[in-house]
Amino acid sequence: MASRGVNKxxxxxNLGQDPEVRYMPNGNAVANITVATSESWKDQQGxxxxxxxxxxxVLYRRLAxxxxxxLKKGAKVYLEGRxxxxxxxxxxxxxxxxxxxxxxxxxxxxxxxxxxxxQAQQGGQGNWGRPQQAPAAQGQGGYxxxxxxxxxQGGYxxxxxxxxxxxxxxxxxxxxxxxYNEPPMDFDDDIPF
Amino acid sequence: MASRGVNKxxxxxNLGQDPEVRYMPNGNAVANITVATSESWKDQQGxxxxxxxxxxxVLYRRLAxxxxxxLKKGAKVYLEGRxxxxxxxxxxxxxxxxxxxxxxxxxxxxxxxxxxxxQAQQGGQGNWGRPQQAPAAQGQGGYxxxxxxxxxQGGYxxxxxxxxxxxxxxxxxxxxxxxYNEPPMDFDDDIPF
Amino acid sequence: MASRGVNKxxxxxNLGQDPEVRYMPNGNAVANITVATSESWKDQQGxxxxxxxxxxxVLYRRLAxxxxxxLKKGAKVYLEGRxxxxxxxxxxxxxxxxxxxxxxxxxxxxxxxxxxxxQAQQGGQGNWGRPQQAPAAQGQGGYxxxxxxxxxQGGYxxxxxxxxxxxxxxxxxxxxxxxYNEPPMDFDDDIPF
Amino acid sequence: MASRGVNKxxxxxNLGQDPEVRYMPNGNAVANITVATSESWKDQQGxxxxxxxxxxxVLYRRLAxxxxxxLKKGAKVYLEGRxxxxxxxxxxxxxxxxxxxxxxxxxxxxxxxxxxxxQAQQGGQGNWGRPQQAPAAQGQGGYxxxxxxxxxQGGYxxxxxxxxxxxxxxxxxxxxxxxYNEPPMDFDDDIPF
DNA sequence: TTTT
DNA sequence: TTTT
Numbered sequence: 015m016a017s018r019g020v021n022k023x024x025x026x027x028n029l030g031q032d033p034e035v036r037y038m039p040n041g042n043a044v045a046n047i048t049v050a051t052s053e054s055w056k057d058q059q060g061x062x063x064x065x066x067x068x069x070x071x072v073l074y075r076r077l078a079x080x081x082x083x084x085l086k087k088g089a090k091v092y093l094e095g096r097x098x099x100x101x102x103x104x105x106x107x108x109x110x111x112x113x114x115x116x117x118x119x120x121x122x123x124x125x126x127x128x129x130x131x132x133q134a135q136q137g138g139q140g141n142w143g144r145p146q147q148a149p150a151a152q153g154q155g156g157y158x159x160x161x162x163x164x165x166x167q168g169g170y171x172x173x174x175x176x177x178x179x180x181x182x183x184x185x186x187x188x189x190x191x192x193x194y195n196e197p198p199m200d201f202d203d204d205i206p207f
Numbered sequence: 208m209a210s211r212g213v214n215k216x217x218x219x220x221n222l223g224q225d226p227e228v229r230y231m232p233n234g235n236a237v238a239n240i241t242v243a244t245s246e247s248w249k250d251q252q253g254x255x256x257x258x259x260x261x262x263x264x265v266l267y268r269r270l271a272x273x274x275x276x277x278l279k280k281g282a283k284v285y286l287e288g289r290x291x292x293x294x295x296x297x298x299x300x301x302x303x304x305x306x307x308x309x310x311x312x313x314x315x316x317x318x319x320x321x322x323x324x325x326q327a328q329q330g331g332q333g334n335w336g337r338p339q340q341a342p343a344a345q346g347q348g349g350y351x352x353x354x355x356x357x358x359x360q361g362g363y364x365x366x367x368x369x370x371x372x373x374x375x376x377x378x379x380x381x382x383x384x385x386x387y388n389e390p391p392m393d394f395d396d397d398i399p400f
Numbered sequence: 401m402a403s404r405g406v407n408k409x410x411x412x413x414n415l416g417q418d419p420e421v422r423y424m425p426n427g428n429a430v431a432n433i434t435v436a437t438s439e440s441w442k443d444q445q446g447x448x449x450x451x452x453x454x455x456x457x458v459l460y461r462r463l464a465x466x467x468x469x470x471l472k473k474g475a476k477v478y479l480e481g482r483x484x485x486x487x488x489x490x491x492x493x494x495x496x497x498x499x500x501x502x503x504x505x506x507x508x509x510x511x512x513x514x515x516x517x518x519q520a521q522q523g524g525q526g527n528w529g530r531p532q533q534a535p536a537a538q539g540q541g542g543y544x545x546x547x548x549x550x551x552x553q554g555g556y557x558x559x560x561x562x563x564x565x566x567x568x569x570x571x572x573x574x575x576x577x578x579x580y581n582e583p584p585m586d587f588d589d590d591i592p593f
Numbered sequence: 594m595a596s597r598g599v600n601k602x603x604x605x606x607n608l609g610q611d612p613e614v615r616y617m618p619n620g621n622a623v624a625n626i627t628v629a630t631s632e633s634w635k636d637q638q639g640x641x642x643x644x645x646x647x648x649x650x651v652l653y654r655r656l657a658x659x660x661x662x663x664l665k666k667g668a669k670v671y672l673e674g675r676x677x678x679x680x681x682x683x684x685x686x687x688x689x690x691x692x693x694x695x696x697x698x699x700x701x702x703x704x705x706x707x708x709x710x711x712q713a714q715q716g717g718q719g720n721w722g723r724p725q726q727a728p729a730a731q732g733q734g735g736y737x738x739x740x741x742x743x744x745x746q747g748g749y750x751x752x753x754x755x756x757x758x759x760x761x762x763x764x765x766x767x768x769x770x771x772x773y774n775e776p777p778m779d780f781d782d783d784i785p786f
Numbered sequence: 787t788t789t790t
Numbered sequence: 791t792t793t794t
Contacts, residue, residue: 016359016632016633016634016790017314017630017631017632017633018314018630018631018632018633018788018789018790019314019604019605019606019607019629019630019631019788019789020285020287020314020603020604020605020606020630020671021604021606021630021632021646021648022602022603022604023601023602023603023676024410024599024601024602024603025598025599025600025601026478026507026509026598026599027598027599027600028598050598051596051597051598051599051600052596052597052598053595053596053597053600054595054596054597055595067600067675067676067677067678068678069600069676090509092213092412092478092599094213096646097602097646097648097676097692098646099646099647099692104687106685108683110689111691112690113676113678113692121210121211121212121213121412123412123476123509124511125510125511166209209439209440209441210437210438210439210440211413211437211438211439211440212411212412212413212414212436212437212438213410213411213412213413213437213478214411214413214437214439214453214455215409215410215411216408216409216410216483217406217408217409217410217603218405218406218407218408219405219406219671219700219702220405220406220407220792220793221405221791221792221793222791222792223791223792223793224791224792241791241792242792243405243791243792243793244403244404244405244406244407244792244793245403245404245405245792245793245794246402246403246404246407247402247403247404247794248402257794259791259792259793260407260482260483260484260485261485261791261792262407262483280791280792281791281792281793282792283702283792283793285406285605285671289453290409290453290455290483290499291453292453292454292499297494299492301490303496304498305497306483306485306499314605316605316669316702317704318703318704318789318790334792402745402794403700404700404792404793404794405700405792405793406671406673406700478599480599507596507597507598507599551595551596551597552595606788606789607787607788607789608787608788609787609788609789610787610788627787627788628788629787629788629789630788630789631788631789631790633790643790645787645788645789647787647788666787666788667787667788667789668788669788669789704793704794720788
């Protein structure tokens with residue numbers, strides 16, 4: 015409900031491998047993805063250098079399902095979340111720590127294969143999920159025949175219920191909308207400058 | 208529910224004046240605040256320069272109420288939101304545009320007056336709301352005798368209902384919490400470094 | 401040099417039209433771009449709604465040149481900058497205000513046309529600049545035959561000199577690099593998890 | 594010079610202990626700080642819960658010096674940086690990983706002790722550095738008698754020279770300033786709303 | 787270790 | 791209008 019301080023991470027990068035999705039006893043999905051960001055620079059000898067940073071990210075519930083459905087190795091994504099370091103024990107019983115980004119917002123940044131009409135199914139190089147599947151395998155995702163590029167937001171435990179299988183419940187977050195008595199704001203079809 | 212693109216603003220600044228809170232017909236609160244950020248630099252002649260930027264911000268529902276209750280002129284705040292430009296007409300019937308930050312998260316950054324025990328009475332210079340009030344005037348805010356520093360998050364239309372007077376309903380956002388079957392993460396009592 | 405407060409904007413969106421680049425007397429480039437972000441939601445009647453927000457952005461110097469060279473209408477970009485409201489006078493001598501994002505970091509998010517081999521030349525739909533040019537017409541940009549996807553960072557006055565034509569000077573910002581006596585960090589070729 | 598992707602962290606939190614500052618052979622300062630953020634929520638049984646997250650942060654050069662000089666245990670700061678995971682070996686020769694935030698911007702969020710006149714001397718509870726020192730012990734910091742609240746930005750390798758002791762050189766980053774032929778922007782004395 |  |  016509240017928080018003291020701000021703990022925010024923003025990433026744009028590419029998946030190092032396909033998402034790993036698993037389900038908890040209560041039916042909630044959890045997905046792990048690893049995302050690479052990189053920077054390059056010239057060192058003091060003028061040599062071009064590059065360094066890749068790998069980020070371990072975890073997504074829950076609806077976000078996990080979307081990730082599992084639509085992302086694959088190489089996909090470019092925008093992620094927003096918070097840092098969390100968890101403790102675990104290695105085989106020797108030693109305490110270890112792993113820092114992860116708990117994602118609460120995701121945007122896919124690859125242009126959709128098959129977008130824009132025609133262009134047809136399959137993929138392979140588009141980094142979108144399930145490209146090899148038969149065209150009829152759809153439906154579960156709820157994104158329709160021509161699946162909309164899903165852009166997902168998932169606050170903290172946003173889908174409400176723990177203990178219930180993830181379902182397409184109404185999101186707790188809708189845009190803060192122009193109420194009748196606010197000034198008009200219709201920008202839908204023209205650019206104001 | 209969804210969004211294409213990212214539209215995010217992060218501000219830390221000081222209120223130029225007390226918040227203006229009003230209520231919509233449906234009972235929802237709306238608050239307007241103006242926040243200053245400033246930067247200083249040396250120009251090419253070596254003169255110290257400073258420029259203040261004023262940001263017009265709008266808060267809705269619970270956030271508006273908290274702002275009205277706890278913020279006042281001079282208060283330092285962290286704000287997160289999105290940009291929104293709305294069109295209006297001036298007296299000559301000319302189209303005008305105003306860009307505002309629609310706030311969906313807020314953190315007060317002033318230390319509470321009277322926090323920590325002792326440290327003296329009243330406020331007046333602490334930039335917290337209602338400092339001149341009699342000590343007994345509490346209660347309405349629901350923050351208890353020793354009101355907790357409120358840190359508030361308000362997604363898009365987060366408090367659920369339009370058309371209902373704002374009430375302290377459960378937030379749509381709770382921390383994404385360690386469920387029983389997730390990896391252990393208990394940092395409560397020891398530190399990883 | 402310093403700033404009191406934080407004034408930060410993060411956008412991911414698409415250009416509404418080609419960048420407009422002009423040059424100042426001192427030779428510095430200035431580019432204006434308009435970027436759309438949009439969100440969609442279901443209203444209370446269950447109707448799908450969408451709202452597009454248009455952001456007026458301004459880029460200076462090297463960033464302006466890169467924008468002019470590589471971006472075009474429809475291109476998807478990541479932008480980071482700060483809000484700035486400037487005053488101007490309309491024809492009636494009335495004070496008007498326009499809020500812009502002064503961009504200091506930019507990332508192009510479209511996959512390069514012609515990247516990865518095959519996929520072929522031409523453009524038109526790739527949203528990258530100068531797509532109709534002959535393949536040999538390159539060179540000015542300094543991005544080579546197979547131009548690297550430019551990712552640019554431009555702090556405040558980053559290219560150092562005012563008063564000089566923008567040149568590919570060394571950036572004032574290089575990655576904060578592992579100095580000899582810091583712990584080794586070579587992640588270049590393996591994923592650590 | 595460039596980067597592919599975005600790797601950004603934004604924190605507001607409190608220092609768990611005084612900064613640890615050390616110097617590299619080339620004279621550059623490095624500071625380590627640990628910063629706490631926390632969130633609280635009600636669990637499913639209605640119990641108030643709280644979780645504190647600890648962030649390991651590293652600052653270089655001028656930022657490190659400022660941190661060492663002005664921050665102390667308990668201080669509240671705004672930090673911006675990037676995630677970096679470095680590999681090291683434990684005593685058993687095992688590979689270990691530690692994730693840190695490499696800070697490139699910092700803002701102190703505590704109000705200065707002794708600011709505003711009167712308000713009394715010394716510190717101890719103000720979380721500003723060196724509070725127990727004799728008033729004359731100043732000078733090294735270059736912030737004057739009444740030290741300005743330092744707000745610091747330090748890009749990547751921002752202070753220019755490696756291999757030289759950090760000195761108050763001109764920052765590579767000045768505000769992107771209104772040049773003569775840009776639209777007027779003088780907000781110094783009037784407010785747009 | 788912090789803070790409320 | 792704020793803040794330092």
